[in-house]
Amino acid sequence: MNAAVRAVVRSCIFYGKEAVGIYRGYDGMISGDIVSLTSRSVSNIIQRGGTILKSARSKEFMTPEGRNSAYQNLLKHNIDAIVAIGGDGTFRGAQIFSEEFGVPVVGLPGTIDNDLNGTDFTIGYDTAVNTATVAIDKVRDTASSHNRLFFIEVMGRHSGQIAMRCSIASGAEATMLPEQPMSVDELVKLLENGAGRKKSSSLVVVAEGGSPGHTIELAKEVNERFSHYDTKVTILGHLLRGGAPTVADRVLASRLGVVAVESLLANKSGVMVGVVNNEIKFTPFDHATKNVDNFEQEMLRIASILSV
Numbered sequence: 001m002n003a004a005v006r007a008v009v010r011s012c013i014f015y016g017k018e019a020v021g022i023y024r025g026y027d028g029m030i031s032g033d034i035v036s037l038t039s040r041s042v043s044n045i046i047q048r049g050g051t052i053l054k055s056a057r058s059k060e061f062m063t064p065e066g067r068n069s070a071y072q073n074l075l076k077h078n079i080d081a082i083v084a085i086g087g088d089g090t091f092r093g094a095q096i097f098s099e100e101f102g103v104p105v106v107g108l109p110g111t112i113d114n115d116l117n118g119t120d121f122t123i124g125y126d127t128a129v130n131t132a133t134v135a136i137d138k139v140r141d142t143a144s145s146h147n148r149l150f151f152i153e154v155m156g157r158h159s160g161q162i163a164m165r166c167s168i169a170s171g172a173e174a175t176m177l178p179e180q181p182m183s184v185d186e187l188v189k190l191l192e193n194g195a196g197r198k199k200s201s202s203l204v205v206v207a208e209g210g211s212p213g214h215t216i217e218l219a220k221e222v223n224e225r226f227s228h229y230d231t232k233v234t235i236l237g238h239l240l241r242g243g244a245p246t247v248a249d250r251v252l253a254s255r256l257g258v259v260a261v262e263s264l265l266a267n268k269s270g271v272m273v274g275v276v277n278n279e280i281k282f283t284p285f286d287h288a289t290k291n292v293d294n295f296e297q298e299m300l301r302i303a304s305i306l307s308v
């Protein structure tokens with residue numbers, strides 16, 4: 001997020017425009033929490049996790065009154081275009097707002113979940129996957145030293161993208177995903193096969209899906225039917241949303257931030273900027289968030305071949 005903010009601010013300055021930062025997203029737009037940003041305001045932030053502008057889920061922006069107050073504040077600050085960084089909620093808000101008031105808005109995909117159409121990767125995803133993989137590697141040390149079965153839950157609301165990738169990277173035995181649910185029967189069978197092949201431990205990576213913490217119940221259920229190893233659960237949760245971004249994320253955010261400003265200057269609006277096959281792609285907000293279908297069956301196939 002910070003790399004994206006930096007890129008937007010510096011691109012504005014490069015093209016002779018002024019940049020302001022709106023704190024806490026739409027909440028700050030409604031309360032007028034808006035500050036002028038210079039090149040120096042965004043110095044030394046490319047390597048920092050979180051966002052200097054802070055973030056919030058705004059209930060008030062869902063109401064016409066809230067959006068009208070936000071618009072009045074934009075007029076007050078002479079703001080004539082917006083770069084909105086976020087995921088589905090951010091883009092739904094951006095779409096309604098720009099239709100209601102005619103303010104040009106371009107979006108940047110900022111979510112660790114990688115759950116948007118129109119970009120191969122969202123900003124933050126690579127960092128989250130790397131953080132998860134480092135953590136899972138450490139869990140593997142205990143799992144194999146103590147002959148244990150570990151369930152490791154990772155973030156991803158309605159999306160198994162994080163789970164799938166860190167599962168392959170850490171050599172996990174199984175992956176539980178909302179896109180391709182596996183029954184407890186199937187999982188037990190898979191674990192029994194592994195134990196039969198003399199595996200000293202097993203790791204199951206579970207996507208939190210819609211209910212964070214559900215892995216505890218899943219582990220209990222499996223443990224009742226499979227007692228070959230001691231069973232433990234590790235929930236990584238918000239650990240995945242912080243820390244220094246990877247190089248891939250810094251570069252992606254920088255590239256997209258520059259293009260967001262250039263596209264507003266070229267009168268684009270109502271679109272998210274993404275990268276597909278290493279090329280810039282513009283996707284209308286409603287398509288970026290609707291019926292997201294970016295699950296790669298191929299990854300599941302690779303994981304299952306490699307977990308024998």
Ligand code: F6P
Pocket residue numbers: 087111112113155156157208241
């Ligand atoms: O949308 C990104 C995400 O990280 C999800 O994976 C997760 O379910 C959710 O945010 C957690 O949000 P909160 O911090 O509000 O609990």
